[in-house]
Amino acid sequence: MILFKALFSKKSAIISILLLVLLLLLPQFLPRFYTYLFAMIFAICLLATSLNMVLGFGGMFQFHHTVFYGFGAYAFALFVTKSGLPLWIGYVIAPFCSALLGLVLGLITVRLTKLYFGMLQLSLGSLVWAITYRWYSFTGGDDGIHGIPIPDLIGSSTGAYYFNLIVTAACLLLMYIIVNSPFGRTFQGIRDNPERCEAVGVNVQKQQLVGQIIAAFFAGVAGTLFVTVEGSVFPDLMFWTFSLEILIMCLLGGWFIFMGPALGAAIIIMLRTFVGIYTEYWTLILGIVLMLLIFFLPEGVLGLFLKKAVPAEKREG
C-alpha cells in the first residue's frame, strides 16, 4: 500500500482504473473489427512504451527498436510451430529471447553515444532483419510464418482483446514501477546529462545496457501479443521503417510522459486505419502530422494536455 501511494497520485490512480474498467467493458459494445483493432493497438502501445523507456527516459536514440519486437514474435512463432511444447512456455521464453538479443546488440552499441549509437543500432538491427528475410528454411524468409495455432480462448478477436489488454496493462504497470525506481531515476539522469552522471559514480554504459535489455524484453512481450492477434509473423515486423513509425508515436504522444507513447500509438494506428480507407497515401497525412508536431507540439499531445491541465510544479514524470 505504501509502495502504491509512493507511485501514484490519487488522480492518476483513479483515471487509470476508470480507463481500465472502460476498456474491459468495451468489447460488449464494439463490432468485431474494432475489437481486433483495439487488440492490435494494445500490442503497439506496449511496444511504443517499451521504446520510450530507453528513448524518453534514458535518452538513448534507439532507432531500431522493432527488431526486438519482431525477434520476440518470431521466437514465439517458431517455438509454437516447431517445439510442440505447451503454448504458455512460448509466451515466457520469447521475451527472454528478445532480452538476450538486447544484451548482444547492446554490448556492441552502448559503447557509442547519441547519433552514433542510433546509427549502429539501426545497422545491426537491419542485419537481423536481413537474416530473417533470407533464411527460408528456418524463418520462412519473406513469406514469414502463417497460421500459427492459437487456442480460441485467447486467439479469437474478443479473447485476444482481453489477453492483450491484461498483459499490456500488467507490463505498463511494471514499466511504470521501473521508471520510478532508483534505476529509472538514474536513467533519467543519464538522459539529461550522461557526463555528470558518470561523475557522480554511475557506470553509464552498464546502466544503458541493462536499460536496453529491459526495453527489449517488453518489446518481446509486445511481439507475442502481435502473434496472438494476427496468428502470423513476417519480416516487416522488424523492418526499419516500422521502427521509425514507433519512434514517431513516442514523439507524437509525448516522450517525457509515461503514457504519452501509448496515446501516440493509439492515434497513429487509428489514423492509419481510418485514413487508409479513403486514400492509399496515408503516409502523406503522417508526414503532415509529423511536421505540425515538430512545430507546435514539441512535448507531444499528452505533454500539451498536461501543460494546460496541471500547474507546472505539480506535474509528474
Added chain:
Amino acid sequence: MLQVHALQKSFDGFLAVNGTTLTVEKGDVVAVIGPNGAGKTTLFHLITGQLAPTSGTILFKEENIAGLAPYLVCRKGISRSYQVVNIFNRLTVFENVQVAVLSYRKKTFNIFRPAKTMAVGETQKILDSVGLLDKAEMTSGSLSHGDQKVLEIAIALGNRPELLILDEPTAGMSPEETAVTLRLMKSLSGDLGLTILFCEHDMGMVFSIASQIMVMQQGKSIIQGPPDEVRNNQQVREAYLGGADQCST
C-alpha cells in the same frame, strides 16, 4: 591526500598541462589560480578522469588514479562540480541530488522500489545545508543561474566525497550569490571538515578562504604555498598579477 606529480596532457602536440605538481593535504582548502588557458580545468578533468593524462601520476590516498574512468574516481571519494552548469535539467532539484545519493549507496540497479521513498532524509539534509530545500520540488532547469551553480555543489556532495573539487564555483554569480557560495564553502570546510580543491578568478574570494594556493601558467605550476607566500612571490606578481596589488584584498 592528493599528490599530483609531473602531470602532462597533450592535445595533438599542444601541452595543456605540462609537468604540473600539486599537493592537497587532508582538511586543506586549496585554490588553483592562473590566467585563462593556464590549464586549470584540464588539470581538474585529469584528476577526475574526464581526460586521461599523457604521462605523470595522480596519487589519491596513496593510490594512482591517473586514467581511471570518472565513475571509478568518484567511487574512490572525489566529487566535482563544473565551471559551466552541468546538472540534470529535466529533473527536480531534489532528484538532482538524489541521483548522486542513490549512486553513492549503490542502488542504481534497484528496479522495484519507488525512488520517491529512498534516500529522502540524506538528500533533504544536503539541500538544507546549501540552502535549496525550499526549492526542492522545482525543475532544476528553471532555477536561476546562481542557484544552479549551488545545485552543482549539492550534487557533488551527494557522493559524500572526501575531496571536493569545484571548478570556478562563483563564475557568473552576482556579488550576493558569491558571498553565499563563499559562506557555503567555509561551512563545508569548517563544519564538515571537507577537503576542497577549487579554481577561481575572483582573487578576493581566493585569498579569503584558501589555506594553500597553487599558481598555474601555461600548463606549469609556478608555486604552491600559503596565501601570504604566494602574494609576495615576485614571479607570481610578474607572471599573473601583473605586479599590481590586485591580490591585496
